[in-house]
Amino acid sequence: MSSPISFLSDFGTSDEFVGVVHGVLAKLAPESRVIDIGHGFPRGNVKTAALALTRGIQYLPEGVCLAVVDPGVGTSRRALAAETSWGFFVGPDNGLLSPAVAMVGGATRIISIENPEAMIPSPGETFHGRDVFAPAAALLATGEATLDELGPDISGEEVTPMLLPLTETKDGLVSGEAWWVDVFGNVQTNIAPEELAGVGVAPGQTVTVKVGSTIHTIPWVTSYGDVGEGETLLHVDSVGLIAIAVRGGRADDELNLAEGVSVSLAGRR
Amino acid sequence: MSSPISFLSDFGTSDEFVGVVHGVLAKLAPESRVIDIGHGFPRGNVKTAALALTRGIQYLPEGVCLAVVDPGVGTSRRALAAETSWGFFVGPDNGLLSPAVAMVGGATRIISIENPEAMIPSPGETFHGRDVFAPAAALLATGEATLDELGPDISGEEVTPMLLPLTETKDGLVSGEAWWVDVFGNVQTNIAPEELAGVGVAPGQTVTVKVGSTIHTIPWVTSYGDVGEGETLLHVDSVGLIAIAVRGGRADDELNLAEGVSVSLAGRR
Amino acid sequence: MSSPISFLSDFGTSDEFVGVVHGVLAKLAPESRVIDIGHGFPRGNVKTAALALTRGIQYLPEGVCLAVVDPGVGTSRRALAAETSWGFFVGPDNGLLSPAVAMVGGATRIISIENPEAMIPSPGETFHGRDVFAPAAALLATGEATLDELGPDISGEEVTPMLLPLTETKDGLVSGEAWWVDVFGNVQTNIAPEELAGVGVAPGQTVTVKVGSTIHTIPWVTSYGDVGEGETLLHVDSVGLIAIAVRGGRADDELNLAEGVSVSLAGRR
Numbered sequence: 001m002s003s004p005i006s007f008l009s010d011f012g013t014s015d016e017f018v019g020v021v022h023g024v025l026a027k028l029a030p031e032s033r034v035i036d037i038g039h040g041f042p043r044g045n046v047k048t049a050a051l052a053l054t055r056g057i058q059y060l061p062e063g064v065c066l067a068v069v070d071p072g073v074g075t076s077r078r079a080l081a082a083e084t085s086w087g088f089f090v091g092p093d094n095g096l097l098s099p100a101v102a103m104v105g106g107a108t109r110i111i112s113i114e115n116p117e118a119m120i121p122s123p124g125e126t127f128h129g130r131d132v133f134a135p136a137a138a139l140l141a142t143g144e145a146t147l148d149e150l151g152p153d154i155s156g157e158e159v160t161p162m163l164l165p166l167t168e169t170k171d172g173l174v175s176g177e178a179w180w181v182d183v184f185g186n187v188q189t190n191i192a193p194e195e196l197a198g199v200g201v202a203p204g205q206t207v208t209v210k211v212g213s214t215i216h217t218i219p220w221v222t223s224y225g226d227v228g229e230g231e232t233l234l235h236v237d238s239v240g241l242i243a244i245a246v247r248g249g250r251a252d253d254e255l256n257l258a259e260g261v262s263v264s265l266a267g268r269r
Numbered sequence: 270m271s272s273p274i275s276f277l278s279d280f281g282t283s284d285e286f287v288g289v290v291h292g293v294l295a296k297l298a299p300e301s302r303v304i305d306i307g308h309g310f311p312r313g314n315v316k317t318a319a320l321a322l323t324r325g326i327q328y329l330p331e332g333v334c335l336a337v338v339d340p341g342v343g344t345s346r347r348a349l350a351a352e353t354s355w356g357f358f359v360g361p362d363n364g365l366l367s368p369a370v371a372m373v374g375g376a377t378r379i380i381s382i383e384n385p386e387a388m389i390p391s392p393g394e395t396f397h398g399r400d401v402f403a404p405a406a407a408l409l410a411t412g413e414a415t416l417d418e419l420g421p422d423i424s425g426e427e428v429t430p431m432l433l434p435l436t437e438t439k440d441g442l443v444s445g446e447a448w449w450v451d452v453f454g455n456v457q458t459n460i461a462p463e464e465l466a467g468v469g470v471a472p473g474q475t476v477t478v479k480v481g482s483t484i485h486t487i488p489w490v491t492s493y494g495d496v497g498e499g500e501t502l503l504h505v506d507s508v509g510l511i512a513i514a515v516r517g518g519r520a521d522d523e524l525n526l527a528e529g530v531s532v533s534l535a536g537r538r
Numbered sequence: 539m540s541s542p543i544s545f546l547s548d549f550g551t552s553d554e555f556v557g558v559v560h561g562v563l564a565k566l567a568p569e570s571r572v573i574d575i576g577h578g579f580p581r582g583n584v585k586t587a588a589l590a591l592t593r594g595i596q597y598l599p600e601g602v603c604l605a606v607v608d609p610g611v612g613t614s615r616r617a618l619a620a621e622t623s624w625g626f627f628v629g630p631d632n633g634l635l636s637p638a639v640a641m642v643g644g645a646t647r648i649i650s651i652e653n654p655e656a657m658i659p660s661p662g663e664t665f666h667g668r669d670v671f672a673p674a675a676a677l678l679a680t681g682e683a684t685l686d687e688l689g690p691d692i693s694g695e696e697v698t699p700m701l702l703p704l705t706e707t708k709d710g711l712v713s714g715e716a717w718w719v720d721v722f723g724n725v726q727t728n729i730a731p732e733e734l735a736g737v738g739v740a741p742g743q744t745v746t747v748k749v750g751s752t753i754h755t756i757p758w759v760t761s762y763g764d765v766g767e768g769e770t771l772l773h774v775d776s777v778g779l780i781a782i783a784v785r786g787g788r789a790d791d792e793l794n795l796a797e798g799v800s801v802s803l804a805g806r807r
Contacts (some may be wrong), residue, residue, distance in 0.1 A: 004295055007287070012578070013551065014721055016594040019544070019575035023598035026573050030599070033296050038289035040281070043721070057275040059389075059399060060292035061299065075763035120597075123778025124731075125761060130597060131778070176318070183283055184734055193393075223388065224392060225344035238399070242393025271562055277558070282551065302568070304560045309551035321554040328658075328668060329561035330568065347579075452552055452581070492663060494613035507668070509661025 002031035003063030003087065003141040008053055009129065010019045010041045010069045015138075021068075021134045028031065028138035035060060037067075044071035046096050048259075050162050051180055054099040055239045057086065065100070066137040067091040068129040078130050079113040080159065081140065081150055088147075090137045092128070095162035110159060114151035124211075167191050173263045178257045185250025187257045191242040191265060196220075201267045207234050209244065210264040211255050217268065218244065234265075270301035271461075272332030272356060272410040277322055278398065279310045279338045289339075289396075290403045293389065297407035304329060306336075313340035315365050317528075319431050320449055323368040324508045334369070335406040336360040337398040348382040348401050349428065350409065350419055359406045361397070364431035379428060383420035432463065436460050439441065441468045444533045447526045454519025456526045460511040460534060465489075470536045476503050480524050480531040486537060487513065503534075539604045540569035541601030541625060541679040547667065548579045548607045556629055558665075559606075562658065566676035571631065573598060573794045575605075582609035582736045584634050586797075588700050589718055592637040603638070603720065605629040606667040617651040618697065619688055621677065628675045633700035643684050647670045648697060652689035654734040676739070703798075705729050713802045716795045723788025725795045729780040729803060734758075744770050747782065748802040749793050755806065772803075 003026055011017040018039050025034055037056055041049040057065070057197040062266075068102035070077075070092045078093035086104035089097045090113075100108050113119075113136050119132040165189055167176040176191040193203075201207055201220065209216045219227065219235045227233045229248045232255070237243035242265065244251045252258060274294055276392040280286040287308050294303055306325055309428040318338040320366050326334070339346075339361045355373035358366045359382075364379035370376050382388075387399040408414035410516045416422075436445040436459055462472075470476055470489065478485040487503045488496065498517045501524070505511035511534065513520045521527060549555040549777075556577050563572055575594055581589040586606040595603070608630045616631035624642035625677065627763055628634045628651075639645050651657075651674050658669040673705040677683035685691075705728055714729040731741075739745055739758065747754040756772045757765065763773045767786045770793070775781035782789045790796060 004299075007290065008285075010286070012721055013576060014578045014580075016546075016590040017574050019546070019573060019596045020597045022573045023544065023594065026501060026571055026599045027597070030542075030571070033295060033299070035291045037283050037292075043285075056285040056289045056292065059296070061295045073762065075761075105552075107309045122776050124774030125776045125781075127402060127776035145511045183281055223344075224342065236393030236398035238391050238394045243394075273568075277554075277557070277562065298733075302556060302564060304564050306557035306561075307551060307554050310553075323568035325554040325558045328565070329560045330564045337784030452550060471579065492613075493611065507660050507663045 002029050003116045004033040005029065005037060005064045005066055005141050006035045006037050007139050008037035008041070008049060008067040008069075009039045010045070010049060011039050011129070012043070013039065016081060017129065021129050024130055024134040025138050028135055029141045032063075032138070032141045041069060044069065046071065046094050047162065048180070050096050050099050053096070054103050056238075057100045057103055062087045063143045064088045064090065064137045065097075066133055066134055069096050070094065070128060073128055077160070078154070079128065079136070081111050081113055081136055081147055082107040083109040084214055088140045090133050090138070090140065093160050095160045098159065098162040099164060107156060108204045109147060110154050110156060111147045112151045112154050113151060118150050120146055120221040152168045165190055169195060169198060173264050173266045174199055175262065178259055178261045178263055179258065181252045181259055183251040185235070186243055186245040187251045187255070188237055188239065188241050188243045189263050191263070192240070193236045193242060194243060196265055199266060201265070206265045206266055209234065209255070211261065213255060214256070216255060244263050271298050273302040273304060274298065274333045274335055274406050274410050275304045275306050277310070277313070277318060277334075277336040277338075278308045279318060280398070281312070282308060286398065287304040290398050293403040294407050295401055296409045297404060301332075301407070301410045308420045310338060312385050313338065315340065315467065316431065316447070317411045319365050319368050321452070322365070323372050324371055326369045331356045333406045333410045334366075335361065335402055336365050337402055339363065339397060344395055345485035347399065348397060348405070348535050350380050350382055350405055350416060350528045351376040352378040352416060357406070357409045359402050359433075360474045362429050364429045364502070367428065367431040370434060376425060378416060379423050379425060381420045381423050384418060385415055434459055436464055438467060440462060442533050442535045443468055444531065445526055447530045447532055450521045450526065450528055454521040455506070455508050455512055455514040456520045456524070457506055457512045458532050461509070462505045462511060465511060465534055468535060470534070475484050475535055475537045476505065476518050477535045478524070480526060480530065483525070485524060540567050541796045542571040542573060542599045543602045543604055543675050544573045544575050544598040546575035546579070546603075546605040546607075547577045547586060548581045548583070548587060549577050549667070550581070551577065559667050562668055562672040563610050563676050566673055568680045570601075577675040577732060579607060580662050582607065584609065584632050585695065586718070586752050587698065588637050591634070592641050595641055597640045600625045602626045602675045602679045603630065603635075604671055605634050605636050606671055608632065608666060609654045611666055615698070617674070617690070618665065619649050619651055619674055619685060620665045621647040626675070626678045628678065631698050633698045633783065635696065636700040637702060638792045639762040645694060647685060648692050648694060649685045650692050653687060655689050658799045683739060701794055703728055704750055705733055707733060707736060711802050711804045712737055713800065715720070716797055716799045716801055718728070718788045718794065719797055724775070724781055724783040725793070726775055726777065726779050726781045727801050730778070731774045731780060734803055737804060739803070747772065747793070749795060749799065752794070754793060
């Protein structure tokens with residue numbers, strides 16, 4: 001019984017890179033189902049892909065997660081395999097896997113993939129996705145290799161973390177940031193509804209939203225349909241975080257928001 | 270024996286949305302083969318996706334069709350599951366499924382997906398593709414749920430139709446419209462070859478094509494190779510409809526055509 | 539036991555074409571795993587797709603390779619199926635398959651797909667991917683058809699070759715060309731490291747690179763990490779060919795290189 005393998009990368013679709021990794025998986029784990037989490041993430045943007053993986057991991061079948069967004073390829077960063085209660089995570093040691101691993105309860109063990117026998121020899125420069133990560137993922141999925149056989153243990157402290165912005169609550173104000181703008185211009189913040197509740201704001205009320213020096217008052221509703229066309233709303237999005245949207249429009253444009261911009265929320269003043 | 274699931278959406282490839290739906294299907298229907306019909310359809314364009322589904326449905330393996338193009342998400346439109354001789358169709362009640370369902374002979378039964386036990390609880394706003402449509406598709410594919418268990422019956426008259434343009438024949442003239450321009454600039458009309466035959470035009474003859482106030486005379490040929498490079502041709506395309514093309518060029522530019530523009534065809538005057 | 543099918547095209551992702559071919563494969567070869575090599579290759583660019591297939595073929599599971607990049611569709615070019623030690627190749631007779639077939643040792647037999655019983659009848663113009671190539675690939679994958687049943691033998695000399703540029707060594711200079719620029723701006727040449735060794739240049743040395751009338755001196759290193767940020771390097775890439783790259787930058791811009799541009803390499807003068 002071969003585990004499913006969920007595969008994320010920033011390889012895009014204009015060449016054969018994604019296909020070649022699929023080929024390696026099909027050769028080494030012919031019984032494993034492979035799920036593409038996505039390959040169109042912004043190139044080299046580890047944080048954006050890490051957040052996507054964190055949002056998605058609970059919906060993916062337990063097994064092996066293979067993730068490759070790797071601006072440091074060709075340098076000395078390690079190749080990791082982590083064991084968790086969800087299954088195995090395989091990818092570069094650059095923070096990509098860290099939040100998703102934390103999301104499923106943390107790693108019980110982490111190794112550095114170093115055994116050349118578990119890799120595909122390259123005719124030149126190593127293509128890590130094809131030669132290192134895909135074989136490791138396939139061998140773990142089929143059970144043909146254990147972590148011991150892939151490389152030596154490393155401690156969690158040695159692993160590159162993903163430094164995600166924290167929120168702060170002070171004087172009735174929750175300060176966070178826009179940490180994802182989706183293709184529709186909806187802005188997800190890093191603020192949880194519980195934090196807003198902590199400063200006395202409840203669903204159905206109006207929220208004071210501060211972006212730069214501009215203050216907006218926006219209703220906290222359940223759904224897009226609760227406001228009129230073109231109106232701005234605040235809601236708990238499908239990931240469970242406070243998000244700002246414009247029905248039939250783009251909240252990023254409307255509120256001058258982009259990934260990384262600070263946002264503060266409070267009750268009506 | 271789990272049925273195959275064919276999946277269409279406008280989610281695009283820049284985030285994890287398609288992957289998360291695949292994850293839900295893999296978890297709930299681990300034995301079902303999933304075929305991606307496509308996820309790059311123009312966002313929120315229900316008609317374009319509905320036509321693509323209609324063109325493709327006869328080539329997809331019988332089983333379950335999961336289609337999500339849903340500009341009305343967050344409003345009160347229903348979630349549908351329809352039973353047909355081809356299999357089940359699952360998607361929003363906005364006309365997306367209607368022409369493909371009609372193409373395979375119509376629905377023998379339609380229900381509104383309302384049973385919360387057949388849905389995945391969301392931490393916030395419902396992501397219908399992930400929380401409602403994918404679980405329903407998977408449960409129908411595995412046979413773990415019947416339509417009865419998903420929700421109450423609704424009548425066909427309650428379902429949102431897709432209003433597709435009709436053709437009209439009058440005074441030896443067939444009037445229709447350009448209803449799809451493919452990536453090469455080929456223009457598919459909604460006119461069938463039988464309609465052109467009905468006004469006395471046969472393959473091999475020259476056709477009078479009127480777009481706006483401009484009249485073109487174009488040969489009705491079998492294949493691109495029947496005209497010279499750069500020349501315009503009229504032919505029955507691979508879907509069985511009259512289409513206008515330019516060999517090695519773009520018919521949309523050449524004839525000033527776009528989706529929805531009126532086109533009239535007649536024999537040579 | 540149905541063979542895996544690896545599928546390459548230039549169909550893109552904005553319509554249902556890739557999905558329809560997948561549908562035909564799923565109907566006719568329900569047990570075959572299908573691997574997408576990629577569908578975002580530049581439209582109608584046979585050479586680029588042929589090179590990608592050649593780079594990727596050794597990493598794909600043996601079975602059937604279905605490749606469709608077909609600017610001559612609708613003309614009289616043949617549909618081919620070739621038997622090799624790797625498995626079967628199916629696609630248009632325009633050079634697309636030739637280098638990959640050569641890479642796996644050449645064809646032991648080639649036939650022209652002509653048997654209408656092995657095709658899907660089209661309601662109009664033939665969509666070769668859907669109606670001719672996909673059924674042939676599926677029938678070969680399942681073993682339901684032999685080459686004999688698909689069409690008559692043709693000799694290798696009748697098949698359209700892919701004319702790839704050759705390198706030339708003269709007076710201590712290896713002349714070749716840039717034959718692929720990847721999405722990062724890395725430039726793969728058609729020069730093998732053995733050719734550079736043949737003129738006395740070894741890894742670790744500095745290479746004289748001539749592009750047009752400009753001469754660059756570039757270190758031949760093992761990996762990106764061997765040079766500083768923003769510096770140019772020459773290395774053996776993951777395919778085994780000499781490539782020029784800029785760490786953290788674009789070599790195509792830096793050296794004014796594009797696909798097809800001549801490049802000459804020599805030792806330090």
